[in-house]
Amino acid sequence: xxxxxxxxxxxxxxxxxxxxxxxxxxxxxxxxxxxxxxxxxxxxxxxxxxxxxxxxxxxxxxxxxxxxxxxxxxxxxxxxxxxxxxxxxxxxxxxxxxxxxxxxxxxxxxxxxxxxxxxxxxxxxxxxxxxxxxxxxxxxxxxxxxxxxxxxxxxxxxxxxxxxxxxxxxxxxxxxxxxxxxxxxxxxxxxxxxxxxxxxxxxxxxxxxxxxxxxxxxxxxxxxxxxxxxxxxxxxxxxxxxxxxxxxxxxxxxxxxxxxxxxxxxxxxxxxxxxxxxxxxxxxxxxxxxxxxxxxxxxxxxxxxxxxxxxxxxxxxxxxxxxxxxxxxxxxxxxxxxxxxxxxxxxxxxxxxxxxxxxxxxxxxxxxxxxxxxxxxxxxxxxxxxxxxxxxxxxxxxxxxxxxxxxxxxxxxxxxxxxxxxxxxxxxxxxxxxxxxxxxxxxxxxxxxxxxxxxxxxxxxxxxxxxxxxxxxxxxxxxxxxxxxxxxxxxxxxxxxxxxxxxxxxxxxxxxxxxxxxxxxxxxxxxxxxxxxxxxxxxxxxxxxxxxxxxxxxxxxxxxxxxxxxxxxxxxxxxxxxxxxxxxxxxxxxxxxxxxxxxxxxxxxxxxxxxxxxxx
Numbered sequence: 001x002x003x004x005x006x007x008x009x010x011x012x013x014x015x016x017x018x019x020x021x022x023x024x025x026x027x028x029x030x031x032x033x034x035x036x037x038x039x040x041x042x043x044x045x046x047x048x049x050x051x052x053x054x055x056x057x058x059x060x061x062x063x064x065x066x067x068x069x070x071x072x073x074x075x076x077x078x079x080x081x082x083x084x085x086x087x088x089x090x091x092x093x094x095x096x097x098x099x100x101x102x103x104x105x106x107x108x109x110x111x112x113x114x115x116x117x118x119x120x121x122x123x124x125x126x127x128x129x130x131x132x133x134x135x136x137x138x139x140x141x142x143x144x145x146x147x148x149x150x151x152x153x154x155x156x157x158x159x160x161x162x163x164x165x166x167x168x169x170x171x172x173x174x175x176x177x178x179x180x181x182x183x184x185x186x187x188x189x190x191x192x193x194x195x196x197x198x199x200x201x202x203x204x205x206x207x208x209x210x211x212x213x214x215x216x217x218x219x220x221x222x223x224x225x226x227x228x229x230x231x232x233x234x235x236x237x238x239x240x241x242x243x244x245x246x247x248x249x250x251x252x253x254x255x256x257x258x259x260x261x262x263x264x265x266x267x268x269x270x271x272x273x274x275x276x277x278x279x280x281x282x283x284x285x286x287x288x289x290x291x292x293x294x295x296x297x298x299x300x301x302x303x304x305x306x307x308x309x310x311x312x313x314x315x316x317x318x319x320x321x322x323x324x325x326x327x328x329x330x331x332x333x334x335x336x337x338x339x340x341x342x343x344x345x346x347x348x349x350x351x352x353x354x355x356x357x358x359x360x361x362x363x364x365x366x367x368x369x370x371x372x373x374x375x376x377x378x379x380x381x382x383x384x385x386x387x388x389x390x391x392x393x394x395x396x397x398x399x400x401x402x403x404x405x406x407x408x409x410x411x412x413x414x415x416x417x418x419x420x421x422x423x424x425x426x427x428x429x430x431x432x433x434x435x436x437x438x439x440x441x442x443x444x445x446x447x448x449x450x451x452x453x454x455x456x457x458x459x460x461x462x463x464x465x466x467x468x469x470x471x472x473x474x475x476x477x478x479x480x481x482x483x484x485x486x487x488x489x490x491x492x493x494x495x496x497x498x499x500x501x502x503x504x505x506x507x508x509x510x511x512x513x514x515x516x517x518x519x520x521x522x523x524x525x526x527x528x529x530x531x532x533x534x535x536x537x538x539x540x541x542x543x544x545x546x547x548x549x550x551x552x553x554x555x556x557x558x559x560x561x562x563x564x565x566x567x568x569x570x571x572x573x574x575x576x577x578x579x580x581x582x583x584x585x586x587x588x589x590x591x592x593x594x595x596x597x598x599x600x601x602x603x604x605x606x607x608x609x610x611x612x613x614x615x616x
Contacts (some may be wrong), residue, residue, distance in 0.1 A: 001547050002033045002058070004234035004252065008245030009041045012050040012060060017462070018265070019051065021333055021535075022240055027054050028536040032543065035234055036060040037225060037248055061230065063223050065216055065244060101166055102176055103185060109159025110186050114195040115152040116291035153302075153322075156295040164221045164251050172222035177215045183207050190284070199291075202284035209285045214292065220247040232256040235547055238539075239300075242268040243293065246300040253303055259550045260303060261542060265310035265333050266459050267317040269297040298322040305546055308538075311460050311481035329542070333460060334535025337527060340469035343442045344523045349449060349516040350472060355386045355505055356448025358441070359463045362393035366477075367405045369498050370454040371428065375412050376502035377509075378427065384509065386428045389444045406430060445470040449515060450508045455479050456495045464490075468526035473515040475504040485530070489522035 005011075011022035026034050034057050040046050046064070053060070167173040176182060183204075189195070190202045202210075225231050225248055237249035238261045245268075252258040272293045276286045301307055301323035308331040309315040315328055337344075355374065359365055367388065374386045388405070392398035409428040431438050438444050445451060451467040451474045458480035465485060467474050474490035476482045483492055491508065493500040508515050528534075 001235040001543065002035060002233065003029075003543065004035050004037055004231055004237045004249075004258070006237060006239040006245045006248050007036065007038045008065075008241050008243065009039065010240070012036055012038060012053055012057075013040060013046065013048060017333075018240065021265070023051065024334065024336075024532050025536065025539060026057060028532065029540060029543070030054070030056050032056065033058050035230075037231070038062045039220065039244055040064050061225060063219070063225075065219050098166065098170060099181070101162065102173075103181060105159045105162030105166065106177075106182055107159070107185050107189065108155045109163065110189040111192070112152040112154075112156035112159060112295060113288055113291040114189045114192065114199055115155070116295050152291075152295060153298055157299055160250075160296075160299065161254055163218070164254065167221045168226050168251075168255070171224070173218065177218065178211050182211060186211065190288075196287060198283050198287045202288070206282050206284045206288075209281060210288045213285070213289055217244055217292070217296075218247070220244055221251070223248070226251055226255055228256075231258065234258060236261060236543060236550075238263065239304075241266075242297055242300050243272070246304075247296075250300065250303055257550065259305045259546045261306050261308070261546060262300060262304040263308045263310075263331070264314055264318070267297075267309075267314050267321075269293055269321060270317050294321065301327070305549070306542055308542070312484045313459065313481045329538075331535060331538045332530050333462075334532035335462065335465055335469070335530055337469045337531050339440075340442055340445070340466065343446050344469055344471040347471070347516070347520075348446075349512050349519055350446065351449045352509060352512060353381075353384050354448040355384065355450050355452050355509070356389060356444065357386070357452050357454065358389045358444045358467070359453075360393050360398075361388070361390050361402045361405065362398050363401050364455055364457040366454045366456045366496065367401075368408060369456075369496055369501065370452060371405065371408050371412055373454070373498035373501035373505065374428065376499060377505055378413070380502075380506055381509065384427070387431060387447050388428065389431045389433060389438055389447070391432055402430070441466060442470060445472055448472070449512075450475055450505055452501070452505065453477060453482065454495075454501060458482060461485055465526055465530045468522035468530075471519040471523040473508050473518040474522065475501065475508065477501070486522070487525055489518055489525050 005022065005026070007018075007022060010018040013019070036053075036057060036059070038060065040062060041064075043064075046062075050060070163173060186207050187202075187204075190199050190207070231237065231248060231252040232255065234252070235258070237252050237258050239246040239249045240263055242262060242264050246260070246262055249258075249260040249262070253260050273290065276289055279286070281289070298321055301318060301321060304323075304327060306329060307318060307323050307327050308329050309318055310331065310333050312330060315330055318328060319325065355377070357365075357367070357370060361367065370386075370388075374384075377384050377386075392402040409426065409430075413427050415426050433439075433441060433444055438447065445467050449472075451464075451470075451472045453461060453464055453474065453476040455461075455477055456479060458477075460481050461476070464474060464476060464482065468485075468489065474486065476486060476490060476492050477495040477497075478492050479495050486492060491504040493504050508518070
């Protein structure tokens, strides 16, 4: 089958964890064809070039979510747009009917956004959710506000798909989204009764800033991917994240009936809430963006046939945002285990006198608490050492945090020497992977008898899984998906509790047999749940399940290049006698009972028009 892989800011450009996961997926499912539809976020990203692609990648379509003027704060709407509206791609003026359609659809969309802002943002747990709820411009959520969310969902979908259809016909929308007409519609929606107090205070600069953000996020609506040769030619769309990456999948389902599968290892809505809390944007803009992204996430989850969170932590967020439980299937991100096999199978539980921490040095890892915990460990076991292995996170914050940790280590543990004539040594060392002492990751985990994770914020703990592959006993803080990953194979303590962290480390350092038992159990659990093979098997099964529900209807795809029939080109249900298998539209009374996969493209379009979906 042909898979349309939708990426956002990653594959085929980046070599990040997301990019590596996509590459493993494509290479591991070599029996399928993949078309890549990639959104990029910066010129620097595109300048880095693409990673080598396997032969099963048929074609790559790319589109930027950035332009030169968007990167400049305070961008003004061009003068020509104040007098008339033009399309972004074709350069042709909108006629009167198109202007009316745009105004109606954009009004529905921004009215829904303002209503969502008045009723609070979804996903209200943790600090990010609290920030978003405050930004949504509502002091409290009433019963009326909760009821307004359902209305907002409906109006948002009406406006989004209406704009998508107009963009498809007129070859783009960006200039229209930043026109004077759009700003007037947005201002009226913000001032309407029932909107949040913060939203109602939006001034002209706030409206311009929000228009810029909407223009960027809705850029996929204006792409030329929605025809029979692009997304219309795939059998299944697989979005590797929510948000903008899933928009082409929503439209492929809308225009061609292509099923949509959404994978989120980290919930994009949560990432947005965390990002806007530290952004320089004003409170009204943050409120509007929180409402918009919350509604977009809800629509993606409703339209997706299957949603695969990377862990239970992500799954809870998706349920909060409206994902139906029957659609959710947790699929852990698969990791390569082969390079850790030698250490994991050796049965060595590691040195009794060394703790090791491995990862990226940044404030979220809370090395300050780890150093204070190690001070407690040293009081009980003076010969124990701590090896911190990893590089600082990019940027001044990472370098500054590393310098702070080094200074604290020097203060807590002055250099020690066995006698007056020897050079002193500090029991805490900061090391990089790739040096003479630590050549690679397996050597980093082999350096300690206990691997420690001290984070206060964590998603899926990749380093913890690596330690499990190595057969190491672990002590971790209870954050993110740590408990889900560890199961009963390691010790878990509350975050920001150096005393508890120290007690757990001492318990394992003093008991080599227990370390060996926990390490063996951890390796067995990781091999069972977190390998690339397990990940590929899960998606292989879901691909076949979805394509069997929505078989290919295009005659051109009924046979392959050699003239042989393609699998699932003709559904077996089509051979069953009965009116419900007919391609022609069913009578109105029977339309609700007709399965979507038993209806041809013409009937699907007709049904959509009858349901108020407009021209398809």
